[in-house]
């Protein structure tokens with residue numbers, strides 16, 4: 001795929017069945033739901049009323065950690081499983097959440113390169129349309145790719161010039177792994193990512209968990225399964241292991257903690273842990 005292709009909308013009809021990307025956009029109030037989304041969204045709220053709030057906690061963390069990484073000088077960002085843009089056609093219910101990764105990073109570094117990646121063609125279409133309509137986004141690209149084929153993805157982003165390995169890269173993998181059913185596949189694609197990234201690079205992960213509210217999350221998993229969606233919450237150990245021998249962003253062993261507590265500035269940082277329904281961790285690749 002050429003560079004130009006990374007910026008062109010892909011023409012694909014929107015399938016009737018809901019998806020993790022569409023539901024996420026419904027929780028954040030950034031897209032008008034399709035018919036297929038409404039029933040699933042209602043069923044989810046019935047078994048886990050806190051789901052929209054948990055999605056907002058995750059999104060606020062995404063923005064805060066992107067800001068923190070930009071402040072540390074990260075000028076190359078890979079946003080894996082990026083989801084729909086926040087301020088597209090429908091705007092956002094919450095001004096705080098009406099920001100996209102590239103807007104946060106490029107506020108610090110105008111020439112920072114941001115590559116969005118998603119395997120949902122409609123998400124890629126919406127991202128490319130949004131980017132084409134806003135300012136001179138020459139450094140912002142969107143790639144249609146499955147992150148489970150990590151070697152191919154990394155090869156493509158390097159060959160296209162979106163990312164160079166002569167300086168650190170920040171990789172954001174927020175609420176994407178729960179939608180990939182196979183533990184071994186995730187571990188092996190993250191291992192190849194860790195190996196490929198240059199020293200000083202960052203890996204930020206958020207992951208849904210049932211650790212705090214097992215019964216609710218079990219019911220939630222059942223609702224998703226009935227809707228044809230594979231959703232796999234995982235324990236703290238799984239997320240911790242994804243960082244291998246890397247160090248925490250703030251030094252020492254990697255802290256994997258309820259998402260709202262990770263960044264002090266988070267509006268929900270004092271909320272009970274079960275509100276997050278997920279863990280966050282951020283690590284840096286050591287230089288040796």
Ligand SMILES: C[S@@+](CC[C@H](N)C(=O)[O-])C[C@H]1O[C@@H](n2cnc3c(N)ncnc32)[C@H](O)[C@@H]1O
Nearest residue numbers: 021024081082083118119120146147174175179
């Ligand atoms: C719940 S949304 C999360 C969106 C955003 N990262 C956030 O934290 O708000 C999950 C996104 O991951 C994407 N996704 C799921 N599996 C993927 C895969 N194997 N490769 C690339 N993207 C994937 C979905 O299409 C969806 O847009």
